[in-house]
Amino acid sequence: MSEAMRDLLDILDLETLELNLFRGRSPQVGWQRVFGGQVVGQALVAAQRTVSADRHTHSLHGYFMRPGDPAVPIIYEVDRIRDGGSFTTRRVVAIQHGHAIFSLEASFQKDEPGLDHQVPMPLDVPAPETLMTQMELIERYGQNLPDAIRRFWARERPLQIRPVNIEHYASRDPLPPQQKVWMRINGVRSATQALNAAMLAYISDMTLLDTATFPHGRWGFEPDIQMASLDHAIWFHREPPNGMDDWLLYSQDTPSTMGARGFARGQIFSRDGTLIASVAQEGLIRLRTKQSA
Template sequence: MPEVLVGQDAVDSLLGVLDLEQIDTGLFRGPRAEVGLQRVFGGQVAGQALVAAGRTVAGDRRVHSLHGYFVRPGDSTKPILYQVENIRDGRSFSVRRTVALQGGQTIFFMSASFHTGEPGLEHADPAPEGLPAPESIPPLSEQLRSHPDRLGMWARVPRPIDVRYIGGSGFSASGERPALEHQRVWMKADGKLPDDQLIHVCVLTYASDLTLLDSVLSRHGAVWGNGGYLGTSLDHALWFHRPFRFDEWTLYDAVSPTAADGRGLAQGRFFDANGLHLASATQEGLLRQTPEAPGIP
């Protein structure tokens, strides 16, 4: 098995994946990620789709929201085509629709809106207090050193995002994870990012899909894989409230207000280290119990 990329090498690899090739007006090709997984990671598709949309928007307009649906699993052995439709360029807003294609079929589609920004009302709920500093929490690979079989995909793919769970993660061994209403994770790019704000937003978009659905399991103390559940993202929405750098520590505070009919809803908020609310995320996912899993009350 090839050595797993970490740190700046992994970040540079992710930046390469997000560096799309423009092959025609509104048409881009996304390079495939060398991850050794059969399916394309949803955060990668969403991040690439946002890069494609952002490259068609002129001036200083920043993305403030995106709404996407995962339609089919992507094949990680093939590149993905991104077709961007210019829906509107107004005086202060631009709207784009991006469709991700493989083999002539849609695997993901997304609408994104860009805004110049303007003066107005401003407020924000405070960030959670009394949490341990990210540097005091071991990364997931160290937390699971005693259970290497639970590392799952983390043991096989590049790790451009440094993830520090506060409390147990969905990769804990079955029966060892406490049930928590809030799932809180410190995360950031595990290296330096360029100054381009669109890149920071796209890397956060990538990272937002890593742990959000885990908050549904957290309510029950449930885990992924054998002895737990398999999950698939169905849709994904993000709102970006303020500019930020995602190569600095960011708190991802997630909850799951409801789950039913095999689907779970997850909502998350991103805060910087000073407690400023940066972005919000919402996702619904399909969760199926594995044959080995015990009944979850």
């Protein structure tokens, strides 16, 4: 297991401070703010710690309020909203410097039989082994990236990302409002269902909001664009048949961008076509001016 993978597992293993109170840390990689997927994943872990093991996450909804400070720990306070016969509801508030930076509500359910269907996986998607890594794409096409961004992407990471749509990296032409990305977590072959959900929450924040810039020929790393997640929702449908260390296809689209906000949706499929989860996110996409900078 790589050091980056051990670090991710450590980040998702919160410290228990008191009943319903947990503490999480952030990796010290020189980033100015905490990655949103980390906060979602840690908040979900905090909620999971207060729920019986036979109940699994089926949905979560979160709001980002302030950027997280990676230099200090994040405190997660869990409110046990309801424990019903089949469903459990939890609310989690993430706190830094005395202020809420993120809030999450998550619902858990006992496994039950019932009706079962899913949409098919997109057709004619190249296999991940045939695609360039995101770092290779940035090395080839990202000459205008800030040095700090290039150094960040060059670090060892706990996952691999291989975009299908490379036009976004190669040009600034307006593109169709969709993209597809292969992702996988490195080196976790046998994880619990709870850990799989936390890792899925972690990766679900990657690349999604960027889709909302495609129709405009823009890129979130451009210096005159300010981008940040505003809210995030995940519906967990099925377990990944081969775990999180096998490739997952993240099929994304963006129905609307307006009012300095972009909206994007995603469906996550396993390689065999199983629909694992659905995701939705709205984020700030603000064109910087002298007034808004």
